[in-house]
Amino acid sequence: MRPLAFLKTSKLQEEITHEISKILNDYRDQIYFEKPLSGGKDGRYVFADDEGYHYIVCERGERMVNKLTDDLFDVKFWTIYPIVVSLSFEFASKYNLSAEEDPRVIAFPKQIEYLKEIHPNFAKRGEIEQDEILRNNPIH
Template sequence: MRPLEFLKTTELQEKIIEDLNKIKGQEDLEKQLNFKEPVIGSEEGRYVFADTQGYHYIVSERGQKIVNKVTDDLFDIKFWVIYPIVVTISFDFSAENSQNNDDPRIVAFPKQLALLKEIDQNLFKRGEIEQDEILKTNPIL
């Protein structure tokens, strides 16, 4: 059996940017990402890169890796990278469009799914699963 071959970081970057560009009205979302491996002293942020071990997603804050995931699945890495961006967009939308003090998820969750659906039906389905898991332990009242 031959070893898995992964996309190069530049190819991974192209695929992720292509998906992010499907979100209407949102430009330059890729600027939230660093498509390189972080090194000691790197700035805080989200890092996405590929190497012989697979696809990496790292979130760094205050010099510490607070998220450090590796996968050999292109879909997983795309979801890990895109979903937090969509969540931020949807909660910003909710803050601008919510009525009174309702749970912001009432507006944000449908917006998340709509954005994911603009990108890819499978991302949409995975988003539904993520929301269902959240609502199991923290229902909207």
């Protein structure tokens, strides 16, 4: 069921900022809370308008990801999950793994830990994402 009104972009930014700050203080270079301009900066864009909540990833001036939802949880997860993935692989890189060892063994549990710090439902959604990844690319 479509909500009667969507949060304004400034309120959406406030909510996402609050969630991310539970695990990371400085993420500002990673997300633009505005509509991307044609040929604008590469990066992740999150904004709201009359259509709903937008999540867009631009690379080399092209939209690589262009998602639209009326679900606040979805847009928050889409925005936060890539940050959590990056943090977890940075964490895993501190271990001296051999070339044969899969860093997901360390990174995946750390992702769930970070997501639980934000909200238990984010952790559940993260587990679903990981199950899909492992189904297609199992750890050997």
